[in-house]
Amino acid sequence: MQNIYRAMAIAGILLLSGCNVGQQGKDSQLALVKTTNPKPIVTDGRRTPTWVEEIKREVSSYPELYDVAVVKGQEGTLVVYKVKHLHRFKMKQIEKDVTKFLEKKHPKEKFTVSSDYKIFLEAVRLDEKMKSPKFPKKKAEKRFKELVKMTEDTK
Template identity: 65%
Template sequence: MHITFRLIVLACFVILSSCSQHQQVKDSQLALIKTTNPKPVITDKKNKRDGVTEIKKDVSSLPELYDVAVVKGKKDTLVVYKVKHLHRFQMKKIEKNINKMLEKKYPKENFTVSSDYKIFLEAIRLDERMKSSKFSHRDAENRLKEIVKMTEEMK
């Protein structure tokens, strides 16, 4: 009886450890828990990556933020960020400062700025889908438009 109990515990341990080794965790599954620091995403294949990287760097430089995602499309640029816990009471002020900074530095861009976790998660999922060969640039552009529309509806 005592030996069978040990064998059962050992078998459970082996099964659980083998399951965890083969499981890959996507960024979208951890996006709300930890900092994911996603690379900027471009849905339009004609655009260059240079400006998007600069936008991400500028927004990430703000001390109140700890994670920033940027998605650039043909017309719209989505900037989504997470605010550090101690600064959550100043979210309207932070969003206003980000908008002002982006409009001043990049006057030709059409920005949509959000601190909503759901929008951040959708931006991460869009990035993951873009890595798939089945997801075209047109699909990505349409998804970006849907995310921007969701952002405007939440305001």
């Protein structure tokens, strides 16, 4: 009988440790659990413009939000964030406020704003991939467009 319990315990440990094998980077593993605070990303590989960093700071200053990722593509800017638990019932209003603020502050830029966890996670993964010199800029821009399309599909 004890052998059965040992076998079950070993199988459980192996099963749980096997779940982490296919994971990508450390940030993406913990992105939904804790604050990752990713740096703003520019998909064409140029230096991050100061106004993109400013967007991250300004959106991060909202008291309802606790983690913000900004991805600048050729055709626009994606802003994704995580909402504090007690403010989740106002998510639509927060999204409207953030969008209105960004469009007023930067009228020439096209913004896509989302609080979707999956899109946030994918933005963190894109950041991790872009750190590799082998990751082509065209792929980064393509992934950016896919993320924008994902936000449109979830609305």
